[in-house]
Amino acid sequence: MSELRNTRVPAADGAPEVDRKALWVVRELGLPAIVKSCVACRSARHHPTGKVRVNASGKLLDVWMLISCELCDRTSKITVHERVHVRTLDHERLVMFENNDPAVVRQLVMDTALAGRTGYRLDWTGTWELETDLPFHELDEPVSLEVVVRFELPAPVRVEKLLTAGFGLSRPAVRGMVESGRIRLPVAVDAKVRGDFGFFVVTSSSS
Template identity: 45%
Template sequence: MSSQPHTVLPWVVSRTSLPLLSMRCIACRSESATIGDGKFRVNANGKLLDVWLLAHCTSCDRTAKLTVHERTPVKSLSPTALDGYRTNDPALAASTLLDPLIAHRNRFTLDWKGVWNLNAPPTPLDHAWPIHIEVVFEDPIPVRPDRLIAYGLALSRNEALQRIKCEIPLRRPSNTGFNFTVMPAE
């Protein structure tokens, strides 16, 4: 264990709104859509349900249906989920949109540009001792750690890369928490 004093700072990456969907509209060939109000469409066929999350093209406002459940027995869904689909629960719409299996099934990706925020206390870069920072993600927001660190420290990416020590690859997007240490300036 090190005898040097150090400071531990928490950083939290959170989303400010729902991301846009990157998917091609069949009407106007635009590449972005939104879920708008987060409305579900539920269709019953006997004891089987189809559930869709409705998405709207940002260019032509055409509605597309994102498959959530297809020909699913009613008894296999929880009463909470059924009620959420019926009442268009915004939290359920958000968790459905962020589910990677739903994205894969419906062939869309999420555009996180401008819809996340870094909540970080001021970092004293002129401190004589190393500063340890713990990064936590509230949602699976894919951000490159080198860009996040440079943004949070208000440094260029090159300077940030020279001053930090981290055990994860910094140039690959990460959406899980990680730790790094900011070393004093030389």
């Protein structure tokens, strides 16, 4: 949901003054698929079962996230912790593991460090949508705009894709505005972002 203000906002840290501010939100539609080869069939896509398994051997613990093959439903394990001493784990987090807490399952599924460490990748297709009620025609008005983009999930999204979706413009139009200085970005237009950031739309390249 966008939040627009018609009052002029003072500039900070060298940023241009803006007439309005808008909020765009990358809304979560679902969790990413886990891409790893299934040992039982030809599929390479898995989804979390919502369960975490904790196995104790004396004071040593193994913790696994359980995932299910999209094609054959075979359950596999992703190693979260291996042979760690019980005292090295935060007690509250251990209880969340033991109770299959949805929040900790969600965190594990979207953990890119865990994916890299255990040799699989995440497919973020269909996991997000951009929510903004900013009218497209307002870009033609002689006012400047600051847009804050918030992420509900760490999906890697190309900046160009956000701009085309948010403003309802073509890729060439967006690139033209970036090249002319009308859109001022903190990163390259073809970069991928996965966390909150902001950018400016100014009245001209000399603003």
